Amino acid sequence: MKAFTALTVTELRLLSRDPASLFFTMAFPLMLLVLKRGESAPVPGYLAMIAAIGGMGALPGIVAAYRERKVLKRLATTPVSPLLLLGAQLVAQVTAALAGSTLLVAAAIVIFGAKAPANVPALAVALVLCSVMVCALGFVIAAIMRNTRGAGLIGMLVMFPMIFLAGAAVPRKALPDSLRQIGDFLPLTPGVDALTSAWAGTAAFFPMLILSGIIVAGTALATALFRWE
Amino acid sequence: MEAIEVTDLRKSYGDTNAVDGVTFTVHAGQTFGIVGHNGAGKTTTVECLLGLKRPDGGTLRVLGRDPARERRALAQRIGAQLQESALPDRIKVVEALRLFASFYHRPADWRQVMERWSLSPLARRAYGDLSGGQKQRLMLALALVGDPEVVVLDELTTGLDPVARRETWRLVGDLKRSGTTVVLVSHYFDETEALCDKVAVFARGRVKAMGTPDEIIARTGTASLEEAYFALEGTTR
Ligand SMILES: Nc1ncnc2c1ncn2[C@@H]1O[C@H](COP(=O)(O)OP(=O)(O)O)[C@@H](O)[C@H]1O
Ligand SMILES: [Mg+2]
Numbered sequence: 001m002k003a004f005t006a007l008t009v010t011e012l013r014l015l016s017r018d019p020a021s022l023f024f025t026m027a028f029p030l031m032l033l034v035l036k037r038g039e040s041a042p043v044p045g046y047l048a049m050i051a052a053i054g055g056m057g058a059l060p061g062i063v064a065a066y067r068e069r070k071v072l073k074r075l076a077t078t079p080v081s082p083l084l085l086l087g088a089q090l091v092a093q094v095t096a097a098l099a100g101s102t103l104l105v106a107a108a109i110v111i112f113g114a115k116a117p118a119n120v121p122a123l124a125v126a127l128v129l130c131s132v133m134v135c136a137l138g139f140v141i142a143a144i145m146r147n148t149r150g151a152g153l154i155g156m157l158v159m160f161p162m163i164f165l166a167g168a169a170v171p172r173k174a175l176p177d178s179l180r181q182i183g184d185f186l187p188l189t190p191g192v193d194a195l196t197s198a199w200a201g202t203a204a205f206f207p208m209l210i211l212s213g214i215i216v217a218g219t220a221l222a223t224a225l226f227r228w229e
Numbered sequence: 230m231e232a233i234e235v236t237d238l239r240k241s242y243g244d245t246n247a248v249d250g251v252t253f254t255v256h257a258g259q260t261f262g263i264v265g266h267n268g269a270g271k272t273t274t275v276e277c278l279l280g281l282k283r284p285d286g287g288t289l290r291v292l293g294r295d296p297a298r299e300r301r302a303l304a305q306r307i308g309a310q311l312q313e314s315a316l317p318d319r320i321k322v323v324e325a326l327r328l329f330a331s332f333y334h335r336p337a338d339w340r341q342v343m344e345r346w347s348l349s350p351l352a353r354r355a356y357g358d359l360s361g362g363q364k365q366r367l368m369l370a371l372a373l374v375g376d377p378e379v380v381v382l383d384e385l386t387t388g389l390d391p392v393a394r395r396e397t398w399r400l401v402g403d404l405k406r407s408g409t410t411v412v413l414v415s416h417y418f419d420e421t422e423a424l425c426d427k428v429a430v431f432a433r434g435r436v437k438a439m440g441t442p443d444e445i446i447a448r449t450g451t452a453s454l455e456e457a458y459f460a461l462e463g464t465t466r
Contacts, residue, residue, distance in 0.1 A: 006327070010324060070314035079305050
């Protein structure tokens, strides 16, 4: 437990020192909010976007670098399992998503006078599920791709279209029919649905169930495919 | 007491016999050198010792235990610096030391380790901003922060400039005097000769010669370990 706490604190520190991570989880969503003149309807989508940028935009490259630079192998020579580092990375990404989301929601309320989310516990649960889900996908990408650059690139290439087509960056209503249908099959879509419902007051059971299913399937796949060196 | 006993170790990758029947013992407190050219099977051997790789054959005992079966328990008592392993660029020296200390039941005091290996002035420096020699000094300190009985150092000085290399020799000399058992892997014959009590000369997955550097040199009628190696391999420079 002592080791896991120390690893998690370290992972959070490293994330907070990465200017790109900091910008995309903290500043960029705020900029979008300002561009929308504080309109609160797209905010739940932005929360899903914050999670996706961390779990799929950043995590695959970080984890692949830990393998490529033999950090995982070095840990395997200590009493601590390298799996603990991956767990710490997951906790750090979820924490960062919660922090970025809290900042965004607070800004919407305090600066733009938005109404507070109607069901905060459901919103928090939906956000955690959404964040863990994108991290699970990020681990699958890190498992499949051999090197750091490839993993980082594929993470971005999957993440960007997904945040648009799943309705995280722009509402799906605004998309042409054909593109909107693709969104039905994307794993981030139930994340956006769960967050949007919670914001409006309902704990949407079905999207959360789908998110949980993707987490289980993604973790199983990543575990099966992951190479430690 | 024997700290390490390796008998007829074998490990192959596909049809490459990386380690092809290696036998040696290391007494507690000894500095044991494994020297040989790239691809000789040095790293594979020490990765088997560390329990990172499962041997195809032979027996291994490190501090009386089998590393393949009891890696976790042994890891409390062994420190390692792996060939080409690195840390995240943005981690600071002091953070890395504190982090690695948290992995062990009874670690050394990381502040003392930092002081002893002259890392205190670099405490707030990020890993990515360290010079090659400073990085290796940190990796050596991290190998020692668990207060190990056995330390494995794989290519500690590779890629360092001559000054940093000599500085690193001095550190290994200090370590040796403290009574720790050291396995020093290197492809430099001069440093193996200078630092080790006992040496195994590796070539193509086998031990070509073993003994003190002086014994090997005398046996081959040469003037240095490097010349001894070429004499053993039947080539002249
Ligand atoms: N993971 C691996 N897969 C395939 N071949 C390997 C692997 N690791 C090492 N080898 C091969 O095994 C031989 C010994 O390698 P190694 O133990 O790294 O030698 P050294 O450390 O003495 O340079 C080399 O021929 C190397 O190419
Ligand atoms: Mg090697």
